[in-house]
Amino acid sequence: MNGTGIGHWExxxxxxSEARDLLCVTRGRPQVRSRRSLVASLLxxxxxxxxxxxxxxxxxxxxxxxxxxxxxRGGTVVPVVGAQIPNGTVVIQNGKIQAIGANVQxxxxxxxxxxxxxxxxxxxxxxxxxxxxxxxxxxxxxxxxREIGDFNPQDVALTAVNAHSELIPVSRVNGVTTVITSxxxxxxxxxxxxxxxxxxxxxxxxxxxxxxxxxxxxSAGGGGRGGGGGFGNRPAGDAAxxxxxxxxxxxxxxxxxxxxxxxxxxAAANSPDAARVNQAMEALIPALRGEEPVIxxxxxxxxxxxxxxxxxxxxxxxxxxxxxxxxxLADTLxxxxxxxxxxxxxxxxxxxxxxxxxxxxxxxLAKAGVKIAFQTSGASDVRNLPYNAALxxxxxxxxxxxxxxxxxxxxxxxxxxxxxxxxxxxxxxxVVVTTGNPLDVRxxxxxxxxxxxAVPLTDRHTKLYEQFRARPxx
Amino acid sequence: MTNTRERGTGNREPLSFRAARRGILGVxxxxxxxxxxxxxxxxxxxxxxxxxxxxxxxxxxxxxAPPNAPALDLSxxxxxxxxxxxxxxxxxxxxxxxxxxxxxxxxxxxxxxxxAAVGADVAVPxxxxxxxxxxxxxxxxxxxxxxHSAAExxxxxxxxxxxxxxxxxxxxxxxxxLYRQLAGGTTTxxxxxxxxxxxxxxxxxxxxxxxxxxxxxxxxGAPPGIKFALGENxxxxxxxxxxxxxGRFPRTRMGVEDLLRDAFTRAQEYRREWQQYETKRKAxxxxxxxxxxxxxxxxLELDALVEVLEGKRLVHCHSYRADEILMMLRVAKDFxxxxxxFQHVLEGYKVADELAKAGSGASTFADGWAYKMEAWDAIPFxxxxxxxxxxxxxxxxxxxxxxxxxxxxxxxxxHYGGASEQEALKMITLNAAKQLGIDKRVGSIEVGKxxxxxxxxxxxxxxxxRVDMTLIDGRVFFDRAxxxxxxxxxxxMRNRVRPRVTSEEQ
Numbered sequence: 001m002n003g004t005g006i007g008h009w010e011x012x013x014x015x016x017s018e019a020r021d022l023l024c025v026t027r028g029r030p031q032v033r034s035r036r037s038l039v040a041s042l043l044x045x046x047x048x049x050x051x052x053x054x055x056x057x058x059x060x061x062x063x064x065x066x067x068x069x070x071x072x073r074g075g076t077v078v079p080v081v082g083a084q085i086p087n088g089t090v091v092i093q094n095g096k097i098q099a100i101g102a103n104v105q106x107x108x109x110x111x112x113x114x115x116x117x118x119x120x121x122x123x124x125x126x127x128x129x130x131x132x133x134x135x136x137x138x139x140x141x142x143x144x145x146r147e148i149g150d151f152n153p154q155d156v157a158l159t160a161v162n163a164h165s166e167l168i169p170v171s172r173v174n175g176v177t178t179v180i181t182s183x184x185x186x187x188x189x190x191x192x193x194x195x196x197x198x199x200x201x202x203x204x205x206x207x208x209x210x211x212x213x214x215x216x217x218x219s220a221g222g223g224g225r226g227g228g229g230g231f232g233n234r235p236a237g238d239a240a241x242x243x244x245x246x247x248x249x250x251x252x253x254x255x256x257x258x259x260x261x262x263x264x265x266x267a268a269a270n271s272p273d274a275a276r277v278n279q280a281m282e283a284l285i286p287a288l289r290g291e292e293p294v295i296x297x298x299x300x301x302x303x304x305x306x307x308x309x310x311x312x313x314x315x316x317x318x319x320x321x322x323x324x325x326x327x328x329l330a331d332t333l334x335x336x337x338x339x340x341x342x343x344x345x346x347x348x349x350x351x352x353x354x355x356x357x358x359x360x361x362x363x364x365l366a367k368a369g370v371k372i373a374f375q376t377s378g379a380s381d382v383r384n385l386p387y388n389a390a391l392x393x394x395x396x397x398x399x400x401x402x403x404x405x406x407x408x409x410x411x412x413x414x415x416x417x418x419x420x421x422x423x424x425x426x427x428x429x430x431v432v433v434t435t436g437n438p439l440d441v442r443x444x445x446x447x448x449x450x451x452x453x454a455v456p457l458t459d460r461h462t463k464l465y466e467q468f469r470a471r472p473x474x
Numbered sequence: 475m476t477n478t479r480e481r482g483t484g485n486r487e488p489l490s491f492r493a494a495r496r497g498i499l500g501v502x503x504x505x506x507x508x509x510x511x512x513x514x515x516x517x518x519x520x521x522x523x524x525x526x527x528x529x530x531x532x533x534x535x536x537x538x539a540p541p542n543a544p545a546l547d548l549s550x551x552x553x554x555x556x557x558x559x560x561x562x563x564x565x566x567x568x569x570x571x572x573x574x575x576x577x578x579x580x581x582x583x584x585x586x587x588x589x590a591a592v593g594a595d596v597a598v599p600x601x602x603x604x605x606x607x608x609x610x611x612x613x614x615x616x617x618x619x620x621x622h623s624a625a626e627x628x629x630x631x632x633x634x635x636x637x638x639x640x641x642x643x644x645x646x647x648x649x650x651x652l653y654r655q656l657a658g659g660t661t662t663x664x665x666x667x668x669x670x671x672x673x674x675x676x677x678x679x680x681x682x683x684x685x686x687x688x689x690x691x692x693x694x695g696a697p698p699g700i701k702f703a704l705g706e707n708x709x710x711x712x713x714x715x716x717x718x719x720x721g722r723f724p725r726t727r728m729g730v731e732d733l734l735r736d737a738f739t740r741a742q743e744y745r746r747e748w749q750q751y752e753t754k755r756k757a758x759x760x761x762x763x764x765x766x767x768x769x770x771x772x773x774l775e776l777d778a779l780v781e782v783l784e785g786k787r788l789v790h791c792h793s794y795r796a797d798e799i800l801m802m803l804r805v806a807k808d809f810x811x812x813x814x815x816f817q818h819v820l821e822g823y824k825v826a827d828e829l830a831k832a833g834s835g836a837s838t839f840a841d842g843w844a845y846k847m848e849a850w851d852a853i854p855f856x857x858x859x860x861x862x863x864x865x866x867x868x869x870x871x872x873x874x875x876x877x878x879x880x881x882x883x884x885x886x887x888x889h890y891g892g893a894s895e896q897e898a899l900k901m902i903t904l905n906a907a908k909q910l911g912i913d914k915r916v917g918s919i920e921v922g923k924x925x926x927x928x929x930x931x932x933x934x935x936x937x938x939x940r941v942d943m944t945l946i947d948g949r950v951f952f953d954r955a956x957x958x959x960x961x962x963x964x965x966x967m968r969n970r971v972r973p974r975v976t977s978e979e980q
Contacts, residue, residue, distance in 0.1 A: 135844070136844055136845070136846060136847055136849075136850055137844065137845040137846060138706075138712045138845060138846035138847065139846070139847055166844075167844060327960065327964065346875065346876070346879070347875060348651075348654070348874060348875040349654075351650060353960070354958050354959050354960045354962070354963055355650070355653060355654040355657045355878075355957065355958075355959075356657070356959050356960055357960045359940075360959065360960040360961060361960065364960065364961075364964065379844070380842075380843055380844040380845065383841070384841070387882060387937075390882070390937035390938065391879065391882070393937055393938040394931075394937070394938045394939055394940040395940060395960075396961070399937075399938065437937060439937040439938075440935075440936060440937045441882060441885035441886055441888070441889050441935060441937070442885055442888050442889060442935055443889075444889065460853075461843075461853040461854060461855065461890075462855075464823075464851060464853050464855075465823070465853055465855040465859065465891070468823050468824050468826075468859065469855075469859060469862075471824075471827075473827055474827055474828065
């Protein structure tokens, strides 16, 4: 799978017919449309969902070979990296941001989007989901979020991402364009994928097929995603013993994998065919080399300290996620340059914590110098990512920092800041045009681009809404 | 049949007596009568504090001056009991009344726990405690139409009909959770029985009078209600039966309808028996004739259902799919009662006209979906679309956590489906009061209503606004300035761990 995502990235993916139709792009070549008709068709795209099925069938076009060029003009451009540009222009060409600035010439033949009174942001990144791996939580046949066993580092989340999940279009509507998705709950749950929310296949969606290993650190607290360990409700008596046994197992597994890597390297030097392959340990080699980060789903101080010790022992590049107690170690985490993925902020704090602990923690971490990102930690709630961050801004997180935590920070944390996370020339055109601050529930997303494709803002929900809004009075 | 509730509870002593016996109050229960008596609730509330703190006192002191009582340590977070809202003025604030226009820069005067005046040109009375509202927004206290807080147990799921059990009997001050809801501007909760069975237990409407004795939580005069439930939960679809355990009837949505019709048929017969008995008793002129009469056996389960039939008990019906909503409406119509609210009602948008016609309210989530099969057609446009069709809609929490940020949830009705700001605010205030039958008392900022208010640092729907202060009956029950925050805790910890190095040690 290596490089597949990148290959598709470079070439761009074919534009699904619904988007082509709605953008009124004709046979293989983008057609310049009058501003009004484009806006009208894009608006129709949002609300005219009920009619879509017929429209597709009637006007389906063959796959096009060239990607359209867009010019977003007149809006307040928030590049995230660099200052806001009032009345700025963003040019999208061949799936990338071609230019951004106050005085940018529109290329010939570009489709113009009038963003007067609107705001232009980079797409947001949710740093913890199981999107694509689950459709309906309580229906076992629709969930691929938890494999049997505690050690499954060889499992690859991307394998099971359903590119046509109904939850994916729903996740986009408030400006999320990219997510980390993975199984969770085991001590080693396998590799997480960083995917854009657009593509015909998982490979086409992938930005980084193996973005990180996902692990948890045992805890006596048990239960729940991010709680660490997969051992549920054990009697209190043996909880401590269970934790120490699991910590030992985790260390042993990593130590074995390290030995495996050493032996393999030596064997390979002598006779390349000699080494037997152990899938699980093979999968851990990039993490043990520090090439692939390891996400640890943890909450308590004890767990976080345990992770720091593991990081030292095995030279792991760790990312702390969930991390209810991270504020207690803010200075340590900042000094060691360990990023923290916070959230969801829409959880109750621990019973002994202040009422605003989870709301205030992102601000505390950011002020201490910790690089933070946000997660919604699920699949059906991804669209609430910006509102998770909003709660943090009400309790001390600076608004600009919050925007960074939703864009450039996760891109940096997962090593894709050269491609994602801000509006800069050469980066992927994951672009969101909004009526206001995307953290404000009252704002709406007007246009959304992923890798330069104008993505319809329709989903299962808009379709049902239109359908039943049109129901005649009985 | 005028007094079914009395009959239903006749063998029980008043709640306050039991509470006293359990040692929660530590005093005989005279105070409760006083509390609900003519002296007015607020004065009595003050008295409650005094009585409750004067542990062991034999006589309740008559209410007098506002209490300056020491703190009651009833919870995880110990805070002073709020000063009585005798005369308070909130000045220079943007007042979102929920019932009328927003007042950009106005004053609210609170007298004896009630709103005495509100407007742009209202003078601050002499001697009033002034809360400076400059730059702030005041809304009515938020009402959560679906909560399971403050109760020790909520699901008597052993039988399919448990209309005899009462949340009121298991109310508790569950400490920090209530405080956290106050910190989100929430002041009133509809505490419902769980959804494990078709006909569940009786609800309790409470005000979040955090820190006061548990009986003080009850919203005095709120109409009684009961929880019904339909769909997957009562069918036990998502529950793993233990080996050897038999499934409980009903298992299908048809069975649920059957169960409801059977229960209400029995309730009708039971009512008839009592009516016949009462008629005969009144007709009996001699003592001998009277003693020859045997009253029907009392049935606490049917007592509650008779109250439903007589419109004295509000039905709050947990529901998801359109078909089961229509079924419940048919059953209610056939037996002559109105379903006060459909709870969750995630497919309510499919049958909004039927809901509006029946006069049933709808209390839904802002955007929860896909967590189970019957939540697959849930859409975030539900609230706005139902409101557009004339249904009285609320957005609820069903969660101690979500109840802390209902203002953000309400704003989603603007985001999805374009509800107006006023409509969205009503969905967590006035509409909830209407659904619970307490709109004469709470739900909007109007003269004469209880001074239950939330004061926000900015517009309640803005991303970076938070609640600064929450008042109930004019008393400040939450104040960010004096509340234990993470910032404070970190500051304390810093000071604690910072070593004091003296010159000698150096």
